Amino acid sequence: MTNSAGQPVIGFIGVGYMGHGMASNILKGGYTLYIKGHRNRVPVDDLVSKGAKESASPKAMAEACDIIHVCLSNSPQVEAVIRGEEGILASGKKGLIVIDSTTADPTSTEALAAEMAAAGMTLVDAPLGRTPKEAEAGTLDAMVGATPEIFDRIRPVIECWASNINHVGPVGSAHKMKLLMNFIAMGYGALYSEAVTLGAKVGVSPQVVRNVIGSSRLNNGFFETFMKYTVDRDRDVHKFSITNASKDVRYVANMASAAGVVNIMGASIKHYYTHVEAIGKGEDYLPMLGDHVAALNGIDMAEAVKKGAK
Missing domain, CATH: 3.40.50.720 (NAD(P)-binding Rossmann-like Domain)
Incomplete structure (x- = not known):
């Protein structure tokens, strides 16, 4: 046809x-x-x-x-x-x-x-x-x-x-590769969330984190979109829900378990996404994870950004 x-x-x-x-x-x-x-x-x-x-x-x-x-x-x-x-x-x-x-x-x-x-x-x-x-x-x-x-x-x-x-x-190999890719991506999301939160807690603004990392060899496209939400508050920069992110991390855990591979990093990453789902915010987009990690530590990320702009 x-x-x-x-x-x-x-x-x-x-x-x-x-x-x-x-x-x-x-x-x-x-x-x-x-x-x-x-x-x-x-x-x-x-x-x-x-x-x-x-x-x-x-x-x-x-x-x-x-x-x-x-x-x-x-x-x-x-x-x-x-x-x-x-x-x-x-x-x-x-x-x-x-x-x-x-x-x-x-x-x-x-x-x-x-x-x-x-x-x-x-x-x-x-x-x-x-x-x-x-x-x-x-x-x-x-x-x-x-x-x-x-x-x-x-x-x-x-x-x-x-x-x-x-x-x-x-067939099947591409979905395995995609899970490896998203394992790295969701790991970035969790790591950046902790780093920006820790920075705000010790007096290093989100803007400074963005400028220093963004101009170094640690920069990447995911960091740029993550920080475009964190600093610029662009809600639509990466329309990928935390619910979907959480699902992907679970699939990674299942793949690791079936392969008999230790997945300690995956378990740690998983809990942040599970937390956001548990509090009813799973439809928030992936870069918003930083707001939730900040809140767990008594920080309002939007306010930290405003403070950093002064």
Whole structure:
């Protein structure tokens, strides 16, 4: 099944913060696109206005498409979309390729891949790096787990939304790599939160921390976005919820446990994110973790920033 330009027909399930930009860039690539959203109609209506078609169910989408992207919050959601009564497997669509861009549990990914292979379908894991800003620009990072043959087939589609594409290995390997990446990222978040809090406690302002580290070899993109919220109070600089961050750290812990690897740093990191969820603030974005770590130490981070500006 192809469109008039000879391109495969694409589906996209999960057009949220990341998915909306990805889907927009697939449309810009000239592909016929079917979408399925969730509760928020805004991104769905926007994509429909740009030419996307809306599917009633994953099963219906599978029947109409050659390649389906799935970009959801966690593995249980992916499992429901694939295994559900109106799910992708229920379509019986042999030859279908599903690209899972969720940050998922690799154990679940490998089990789903086996089930889909038995049904004549192919699961590819292609989790993402960077933020919704890069999703809209079409410059995300992509880690891909697939056979070389499948990777070559899907690469032109992935190139619509990613500028840095790495073929990691077989299916499941990309989700493992993504967990390693997010382990480092969530570790940065916890470490920066403690460092800025400690600095404020001993009289070193967040602004000074930003200037000194930002001009040193310790600077990186994650530090810059973290400090853009901490100092500039830009709430939307990194739209990634603490709930999702916490989920990723749990998946890392599960992977370490299954591999028999000591994960002491992971356990320490996990507790900060669990704390924020426990106090009902899980929908705060990742850089806001610093506010919560500061509060645990009797500091109002916004006030510390104001004090540092004087």
